[in-house]
Amino acid sequence: MNAPSDHLVKEVSVGSSRRRFLKRTGAATAASLAFPAIAAPRSPGDTVRLALIGCGGRGNMLAASFAERDDVQITHLCDLLDSRLEGSARAIARHQHGKVPKKLKRVEELLEARDLDAVIVATPDHWHSPLSIMACQAGKDVYVEKPHSHNMFEGRMLLKAAHKHKRIVQVGTQNRSAPYNLAALEYIRSGKLGDIHLAKIYNLKAGGPYRLGNSQPQPEGFDWARWLGPAPERPYHSGIFHAGWHKFWDFSGGDLADDGVHQIDLACLLLGDPGMPLSVAATGGRLHFKGDDAEVPDTQVIQFEFPGMVVTVEQTNYPAYMKKIVNRNADVFPHWPHCATRIELYGSKEQMMIGRHGGGWQAFTAGGKVSAEMHGRHPDPLHQKNFIESIKSREAPNSDVEILHASTALVHLGNIATRVDHAKLAFDDKTEQFTGEGSGPANKLLKRQNKNQYSVSPNV
Template sequence: MTTINRRKLLQRSLVTTLSYGAGLTILANAKSARATPANEKITMAVIGCRGRGKQLMVGLASRADCQFKYLADVDSSLFEARGKTLADAQDGRKPECRQDFRTVLDDASVDAVVIATPDHWHVPAAIMACQAGKDVYVEKPLSHNCWEGRQTVEAARRNNRIVQVGTQNRSAPYNMAAKKYIEDGKLGTIHLCRVFNQKEWANFPAVPDSAPPQGLDWEMWNGPAPEHQYNAAIHKNWHHFWNYSGGDIVNDGIHQLDLARWLCGVEYPKSVYSTGARFDKEGAAETPDNQVATFEFDKLLMTFTLTLDTPYMLKSDPELRDNDIFPHWPQNATRIEIYGSEGVMFVGRMGGGWQVFERTKGRQPVVTEQMYGRFPDPNHQENFVDCIRSRELPNADVEKGHRSALLGHLANISYRLGGRKLVFDGQSEQIVDDSEAMKFYTRESYRAPYGVKA
């Protein structure tokens, strides 16, 4: 009983210390934080308002210190429903709806934008917003390719903009506690970290090109990607086409890669090797459904394992995220395993908590330390708003988002070259002595007028 009470006390202490130390506020209802006069509210626009965009705009609009003036999406059929959702979240104030987000950037009254488009638009939209003097919350992954990320960092710094990447695990008090536990040496010497991203995501049938649905500006949706007629398979499953994304290692796995890189305190890999396959070939998907990558850092190996044909692997659901529950680690789809000389730490993203196991006693598991988690979206949004006002770098600053995205992009380059080992120079951010690999470092070209220029 004494041990249990000590652990509960430690958890409460860590949450309190880390929350205040990081400038975080855990709010059940952000509206209750303070009543903010209209002229002191942060005026925002959302760019892309489907699933994740809707969640972010509702979360921020529900705060007392934020208001959305614009809702931008290439699909005008969303305007009525999303406009009502946003109005309901901000006490009846209706947003102006625009198909071309660039017209929103012309409004000097807009302080910040939230970008939740498909991956291939993240960097062009973020750079345009920085150049227009807007602060930016951009969904993960930051970039479509290696080169784009550095351009975004430069645009943010040159224009003195706050850019928060949507890797919200960096704002979770329980993850901050895990990092402190590691930094304090309690896990011992660490030479191996294993990262997992396992789920069920089946291939999908190829379909012929067709006319776009009514209300959709396909030209704008396609944006910087190569010219292509509307195709429903691409529109609905862009995550699995190289022109628009990099498969699930960067789409969803970036959350775990970013968290693992942060917890382990590593920056650029010295080398990267990745192999895999699209085993389910009956369909249009281009990216792998099984993939393994190895990242070599100084004194640390990090591996990444992807499976998209494992329906028994379970992502942390809302009940787990919002309660004192740990995942069943062997079947947790998005876990991180950090192996130290004093124990192994299992970490769950998005509120999954963490536990440290040492050698068993009497064949029973021994938990050295643990901490429950909570879903960190409100914390991450709070951090973004605080940094807009303070001008301090946010928890998931663009530089951090760029370096984490590099891991997935480099792994994909290795995979696309048949599993070639890539040597990487972090100082120059170049693949060493491999001109063929460098051809994948960025797009061959960007379609006008959607080019990327910091």
């Protein structure tokens, strides 16, 4: 990873790869040490052939960005809608000298392609793990959008598939590829913050009520049953198909999974990737937009207990005065009190404020005096670069699925604790099951209770 040119003020420098950085700071994780030996490395100049599965907004952005690289070609597209396939093919061709990707509607046919190295999975969340597992089984590497799993069981099975089939699986949590975040981790490891016993994660965003309304007709030739995939059967509704799926548990973990996972994963990185919590407690629900059609909470407060440390998450979907960190090319810090997507670390010596997606960080002593700081930029290009380099080197990527299974677990466990009526749930990281009082209803939410032809099997 290249060092930033001039964005560092005081104290810290970044100029090493992630692997050298981890070795130098003693922060190497079990995941990075235990990544299985896989196929022989490829030449750095080789062209990587990618397919996009899911030609929506985020998928098209990713594919276009990858296609801008000289060592990448988008060779295939897969989507259930003909109109999306046609539009994506035209757009991506403009980024790769007019080369038009092949257009397919069935992922099984796509994964049989021999002229394909890896896939981008950018479908709705409920298909992330099943498609990624299928790709691993077909011998393809995977870049999967966050969250990589709809539930704990599917996340564990994807990790199992990646190991079994010796595949690179990079999750789209870009913050692990940002130099300023690695510099923050180095600052923490140096001891300047002191002992950290409290971390606060925020995802306090604006939003509005959600109404399904009347459904528009189902598009001609559209396979609704396949779109539902592993989710329970229900009638077609255009409101669910067109982004409304974010609001329903069958397809999503709500905004905690859709957006809050970025801050949660970054906090895990900064805290040394502490793994699974000892317990979780939560409260919340649909408190502000009462009576609308959404199932997922608009308000959540979650508390995780780790050895010697408490981590809290606060999430809302209504305060318009809170602002996300936007992608910008400037050295400017957010106004921290109104930053919707910040993390606060409370050390015994100093406090740190850090923002995702290029927000930068500042460390404070008494009286609000800044002791160290670093600006940042959105790390999307670096994260994509890391994935391509990992395909060629066969080294674990920055957001390897093993690390992300643990951090994404906080999303799943936090949502479960919000949904069940119990004050505190103990969790066993070895069995990945809740234990003790209240565990029965909670354990039922660790995996889907319905089964169909698209369900994830333990035999991956």
